[in-house]
Amino acid sequence: MHLRSLLFFLILIAAGVVDVSASVDFEKCFAEIRSGIHGQTGGTDNQGNPVTGVNENTTSITYDFCVRACGSGGGAFSWSAFSQQFSAWLLPWLALLSQFPFGSRYRWDNLMSVILALGSPCLAGYSLVLTVLNANWVARRFANIKYPNAQHAALVLSSLQQIPLKVTTETGLLASLVVLPENDPWWKELVEQLDYADIHTWTIAGVTSIAWVVIAYALTIIDAFSTISTDPNSNGQGLSGVGSIWLWMLPVTIGYLQLSPRCDAERVTKALNRANKLSYIASPDGAVNADMVSDMRALSSHPYRESIHRDHEATAPIYNYARFLPFVQIVEEFASAFHYASENARKHIPVNRDAPWERGDGTTIHPANRQGSGAQVEAYCTAPSYVRRSHWGPSIFSRFAIASLAALALQWSTSGASIVIVYFTPTLMVSLGLGCRSAAYLLYAALATFVWALLVASSLLGHYAATRTDDRAPGLAQYAAVFLRRCAKVVAALNAAWILAAFFLQFGNFFDRCYCNSDVLGLGGRAHNVMLLEGSDISAMKAAWVGGVVLAVVPSGLFLIFINMLIDPVLGLSL
Structure with a gap:
């Protein structure tokens, strides 16, 4: 593409928007050209090769001849x-x-999600595929973990990809959520709350x-x-x-x-808050309701304040591109805790190592094996010191x-389909x-x-x-x-x-003007305007x-x- 041609094209657009009164009747102009009114020089065949003379059989003309005979204006607006x-x-x-699914807390984020989709279909497709791949990966990540609520965790985490999440491991919050039997209702409640009917x-x-x-x-x-x-x-x-x-x-x-993504920020946040009222934390005196300890929770919706996290907070699925890596880290926090708890249980090691292993019914782990102090619960879910987790994720x-x-x-x-169709619509191309x-x-x-x-x-x-x-x-x-x-x-x-x-x-x-119909942008000096198509x-x-x-x-x-x-x-x- 010639730079001068591109600049001329942009100038033509500006001129056309301002001056809509100038129009060309190309049918009439082409008839005059074939009659010889505008001279005998400038005829070509449909491949742009010059021909001798201009008559009723002429099918194409040069760009310069088109402008000279018809003018530089476009077709009449109808x-x-x-x-x-x-x-x-x-x-x-x-x-x-x-x-399209929306659900962001702020209207501007919803509007911007439409603009991003229109402005970059590539981003819309990328975020959609990431969402599906992440959910598939989460399910496979938890598939071989045999511990209570592991499948609930996979289901919950897959459904919360659109939400800005925060995981808190301090004071044994995450470990307690994974291990304590008192937190079984937390998992069931959150699954039920996320299973609302009027989803997208x-x-x-x-x-x-x-x-x-x-x-x-x-x-x-x-x-x-x-x-x-x-x-x-x-x-x-x-x-x-x-x-x-x-x-x-x-x-x-x-x-x-x-997919039916759970992207309603208000609704999902309320579901998390309602479930968190049921959460327990391990203490020296046994499991106590987390409300009695602090306002922190193992998993919560986290409205970021820093500008760098602006798109994390927007819950429309197209913003999943921004949550991809943080989401992987959150899943790994949970998966790691469940994995090591499962490994200890497989070896018949209870949370309180001073207590004997209680045999369950053969399908579930006995609740007594899931009881212990805060330090014991946290140690039960902690990876060995030699294990190092990547900052990026698996x-x-x-x-x-x-x-x-x-x-x-x-x-x-x-x-590309659109480009191909117009590219191979005459003027038939002999170059670019x-x-x-x-x-x-x-x-x-x-x-x-x-x-x-x-x-x-x-x-x-x-x-x-x-x-x-x-x-x-x-x-x-x-x-x-x-x-x-x-x-x-x-x-x-x-x-x-x-x-x-x-x-x-x-x-x-x-x-519909001589410049565009002659493909000047690509053909340059060989630009020609096809007036009539042949078989x-x-x-x-x-x-x-x-x-x-x-x-x-x-x-x-x-x-x-x-x-x-x-x-x-x-x-x-x-x-």
């Missing part, structure tokens, strides 16, 4: 055409956004929105192939634009409806890599062939990926800053994390506004459209299948 395309191609997708799951409204989008996309495909014409600039508008570039919304929306790279690859594939398959429409979609996809990369880098730096205090590096990492996060949100907002503006410009015929052109264009549809639909379907393969109720993912 409100009826604009409203029809907006309602048929764009409105169903915008309506589908209402089915399948509803008539959700099914209707999804069906509306599927039907609209199917009709877009049918319309594109059934109304294909010899006019190259009227083909593939809806198919290449909204119809394919936002197809990622379908698997992401369906995935979240199947298996994080594999989950990060899988989530990244899946999200990038979803992003670039849908965006990047035009206004394809450049708009390519810019959107590139910025969406950039936003994802910035936020992932921000989360890594933020976790490093939160877990290291040995030198000045964590302070620098904290500032960098906040800076990258804020930059990413600004770019995401601009990118969301850009893709909406690109659709409006497309529906308003702004792109071979239409055949090649149809093949490209079929390829674009397949490129959008198949990876989106595979993404959804991948999500469903990871959702396994046996592992305790769903309440």
Whole structure:
């Protein structure tokens, strides 16, 4: 892409937005060109090769000839055409956004979650896959632990991925929650409180929105192939634009409806607080209610105050990118405590080592084996001194890599489908062939990926800053994390506004001008405007459209299948 051409393109957009009165009747202009009114120099074939003379059989002209004969303005704006395309191609997708899960405490965080999804489909897919992979990992992490409430712990932790959590190990709070039989009601109460019925799951409204989008996309495909014409600039508008570039919304929306994330900040916090009233802590005089000791609890909702943790507190699932590493550390705290308690129980070692091991009924551990002082309970769940746990967590790279690859594939398959369709719609390309429409979609996809990369880098730096205090590096990492996060949100907002503006410009015929129709951005001096498609052109264009549809639909379907393969109720993912 030539820099001067790109700058000229941006200037044209600004000029078009300001001056909407100038319009070109290309049908009339092309008829005049073929009649010879504008001269005999500037004709080409549909591959951009010069031809001798201009007559009624001329099918293409150079960009300079197009501007000289027709002017630099765009096609006439038609409100009826604009409203029809907006309602048929764009409105169903915008309506589908209402089915995204929200639940953050602050409205701004909910609004920003929509902006982030629109501005970076890659981030939306990444957070969804991370959520499923984390839940699957948690269930497997606890699957072989044979101790009371271990499966309850896996279920609770998987369901609390959207909540900013704090684990307190001081004074034996966590160990008491794991070991003491008096805390069995705590686990049961929290599971019941999180199993509320009106969660974000399948509803008539959700099914209707999804069906509306599927039907609209199917009709877009049918319309594109059934109304294909010899006019190259009227083909593939809806198919290449909204119809394919936002197809990622379908698997992401369906995935979240199947997951039913517990992301209502107020409700989940109340559930935790209600369960925590039942928590007990070990003391020299036996188990006592935690309220009698302090206000601290082993597991609680933790509203962060520092700027670095801003996205941790937002409970909309798209912010799970920020909670990934802290969540892994919380799970490891619980899993470690349960693991060593289970290992001691397997060896028939009671919490109070001075007491004999009481045999239970063969399926559960006798409550007497789970009693002891605070020091004994804490020692029962503590790892040996030689065990060192990573600040990052186990298996994080594999989950990060899988989530990244899946999200990038979803992003670039849908965006790439739109680019392919318009790229191979004549003007037929003999070189780079990047035009206004394809450049708009390519810019959107590139910025969406950039936003994802910035936020992932921000989360890594933020976790490093939160877990290291040995030198000045964590302070620098904290500032960098906040800076990258804020930059990413600004770019995401601009990118969301850009893709909406690109659709409006497309529906308003702004792109229907000599500059865009000649693909000057990519072809440069060889730019030419195809006035009439030939049979071979239409055949090649149809093949490209079929390829674009397949490129959008198949990876989106595979993404959804991948999500469903990871959702396994046996592992305790769903309440």
